[in-house]
Amino acid sequence: QVRLVESGGGTVQAGDSLRLSCAASGRTITTTAMAWFRQVPGKEREFVAASRTSGATIYADSIKGRFTISRDNTKNAIYLEMYNLQPEDTAMYYCAALLVGGWGSTSSAGSWQYWGQGAQVAVST
DSSP states (O other): OOOEEEEOOOHHHHHHHEEEEEEESSSSSGGGGGEEEEETTTSSSEEEEEEOTTTTTEETTTTTTTEEEEEETTTEEEEEESSSSSSGOOOEEEEEEEEEOOOOGTTOOOOOGEEEOOOOEEEEE
């Protein structure tokens, strides 16, 4: 069993930055692919970014160049650095662990086994 706890959400203005953290327990992330998704009410959970154990990363086109995913294996945690936030980035952000499908299914929420409770990010104009 893997437990994921997100932190770092909040309310910011357009153009600001935020850093989300996801602390994992129950399994070392050195052997686990990790990802960030986001969701707004009434919509499906949307892929944001993922990190392989090799260090390779993949990003959604909508945030490419503004968000950066990273991992700290010594702290068993991953992070999402978000720059130049826009109102359309407002969402609940979720950390995910253990990709049960192949890397080609990374952007599908159903391919991830474990989820955190989420961190709310709100961006005002």
